[in-house]
Amino acid sequence: MAARLMKETLKNIFLGPYNCGKCLARISGSKHPYVWQITLSILLIGLPVFYAIEIQLGIPGSSSIAWTCYFGFILYVTGARVLLRLRCEIPGNLIADFLITLFLWPSIIVQMTEHLDAGALNIVNKTGDHDSLDDRLDKASIDSEMDNIAKLYAGFGTSSTQPSGK
Secondary structure (H helix, E strand, C coil): CCHHHHHHHHHHHHHHHHHHHHHHHHHCCCCHHHHHHHHHHHHHHHHHHHHHHHHHHCCCCHHHHHHHHHHHHHHHHHHHHHHHHHHCCCCCCHHHCCCCCHHHHHHHHHCCCHHHHCCCHHHHCCCCCCCEEEEEEECHHHHHHEEEEEEEEEEEEECCCCCCCC
C-alpha cells in the first residue's frame, strides 16, 4: 500500500495538473476537466520556463513571473482541497492546507484522488450502500463518551502536590 502511494506521488510530480483537474471535475460534477487541467499545466510549467528565460536569455524579472506561476498553481490546488473539504464536510484549516500544499502538492493530489476513489462524495450525498456516521452511533454511546471526556477534563490541572500555605 505504501509503495503504491509513493509511486502515485512520484507520478504526480509530472501528472499533477492532469489528476488535480480530474479531481476538480469530479467534485464539481463536470464531465470536462480540460479547462482545469490546462490552467494547472500552464501554471506549473511556468516555473521552469520563466526561470530558463531569465537564465538563458537574461531577461530580468522572469523569475518573478516563474514564482507567480508556481504560487498560482499552489493556490489552485489549495482551492481544490478546500472545495473537497467543503463538499465532503471534512473539518480543516485553510492556512494549514496552503502550507501543506506549498511543500507537498503531489501528495495532496494523491490524497484527494484516493479520497474521491473511496467514494467520499457518495457518503456525503448518502447514495449507494454508505450510511452516515449518525446512523452508526446511537445517542447513548455518544453521551457515555462525552461523560468520559468531561471526567478527564475535570481531573485535568488538579495535582496531589499542593503548595503548602506558609
